[in-house]
Amino acid sequence: MTTHVWRPTSEEILAAKNKTVPDVIAYKLRVLFCGINPSLYSAAVGHHFARPGNRFWPTLYASGFTDKLYSPFEDQKLVKVGCGVINIVNRATATAAELSLEELVKGGKQLERKVRRYAPKYIALVGISAYRAAFDQRKAVIGRQESKLGEAQVWVLPNPSGLNAHYQLDELEKLFSELYRSAYASAE
Numbered sequence: 001m002t003t004h005v006w007r008p009t010s011e012e013i014l015a016a017k018n019k020t021v022p023d024v025i026a027y028k029l030r031v032l033f034c035g036i037n038p039s040l041y042s043a044a045v046g047h048h049f050a051r052p053g054n055r056f057w058p059t060l061y062a063s064g065f066t067d068k069l070y071s072p073f074e075d076q077k078l079v080k081v082g083c084g085v086i087n088i089v090n091r092a093t094a095t096a097a098e099l100s101l102e103e104l105v106k107g108g109k110q111l112e113r114k115v116r117r118y119a120p121k122y123i124a125l126v127g128i129s130a131y132r133a134a135f136d137q138r139k140a141v142i143g144r145q146e147s148k149l150g151e152a153q154v155w156v157l158p159n160p161s162g163l164n165a166h167y168q169l170d171e172l173e174k175l176f177s178e179l180y181r182s183a184y185a186s187a188e
Contacts, residue, residue, distance in 0.1 A: 005071060005073045006045065008041065008044035013040045013041055013044045014040065015044070016041070016043035016044040016092050017040060017043075017093065017094070018092060018093075019038075019043040019044075019091070019092050020043065020090040020091060020092065021042050021043055021046055021047065021048055021087070021090075021092070023084070023085070023086045023114075024048060024079060024084045024085040024086070025079075025084040025085075025086055025114070025118055026079045026118070027118050027119060028118070028119050028120065028121075029079070029082050029083060029084045029118065029121070030082035030083065030120070030121050030122065030183050030184065031065070031082065031083045031084075031120065031121070031122045031123075031124055031179065032083070032084045032085075032086060032115070032118070032120035032122070032123050032124070032152070033056075033084065033085045033086075033124045033126060034086050034111060034123060034124065034125045034126065035049065035085065035126055035127065036087065036088055036089065036096045036126070036127040036130040037087050037088065037089040037090065037091060037092065037093060037096060037099060037107075038087060038090070038091075039051045039054075039092060039093075039161075040093070040094055042072070042092065043092030045072070045073070048072060048075045049072055049075075049160065050072035050073075051161070053161075054072075054160055054161055055160040055161075055172055056126070056160040057069060057070050057071065057072060058169060059169065059172045059173055059176050062169070062172075062173040062176075062177075063172075063173050063176035063177040063179075063180050064177060064180045064184070065081060065083060065176070065180055066078075066081060067081075084118075084120070086111070086114065087107070088107040088108060088111055088125070088130055088134050089103050089104060089106075089107040091103075096127065096129075096130060096159075101133055104130055104133040104134040105133070105134055105136075108134030108135050111134070111149070112149055112150065115149045116150035116151075119150065119151060119152070120152050121152060121153065122152055122153050122154075122155060122179065122183050123149050123152040123153070123154055123155070124155040124156075124157055124179055125154070125155070125156050125157070126157045126160060127156075127158075127159040128140060128141075128142060128156050128159075130159075135147075141156070142156055142157065142158060142175060143155065143156065143175070144178075144179075144182065153182075155179050155182075157172075157175055157176060157179065158171070158172060158175060160172055
C-alpha cells in the first residue's frame with residue numbers, strides 16, 4: 001500500500017473543524033492508544049497525531065513500540081505491531097480546551113464500549129486532564145492506574161502534542177517505555 005504524504009492548506013485545516021479521523025483498531029490489540037480528540041490538522045489529512053511538532057510517532061519509536069519512525073500517514077501499520085489509536089472525543093478542534101466536560105464524559109462512555117468490544121490488553125490514554133474529566137478520576141496521576149476499562153489495564157500518559165511543554169521528548173520516552181515493558185514483557 002502506497003502512502004500519500006501531503007500538507008493541507010490553511011483553508012483545508014480550518015475546514016476540518018468537527019471532522020473525524022478513522023479509528024486504527026482491531027480485536028485483542030496489545031496496546032490501544034487513546035488521544036483526547038483529533039487536531040484540525042489530523043482531521044484535514046485523516047491520520048492520527050499528524051500535526052507537525054506532535055511527538056507521538058517519535059516517542060513510539062524511541063520507546064520500542066515500532067522498529068522505525070512511522071509517519072502519521074502510516075498509522076494503520078500500528079495494528080501489525082499490536083497497537084491501535086482512537087480518541088475520547090471524535091470531533092476535531094483547534095485545541096482540546098474547546099471540548100466540554102459533557103463531551104468528555106460521553107466520549108469516555110463510548111470509549112469504554114469500544115474497549116469492551118475490541119478487548120485490548122492495555123488502554124493508554126494520552127492526556128491526564130482529559131482522563132480525569134472523562135472518567136471522574138480527579139486524583140489520577142501519570143502511569144499505570146489501579147482501575148481497568150473493561151478488562152484492559154489503564155495507563156495514563158502525557159499528551160505528546162508539541163503544545164504540551166510540560167514534558168520533553170526524553171521524559172515522554174521514559175514514560176512510554178514503562179508501558180512498553182509492561183505490555184510486551186509478558187508477551188515473550
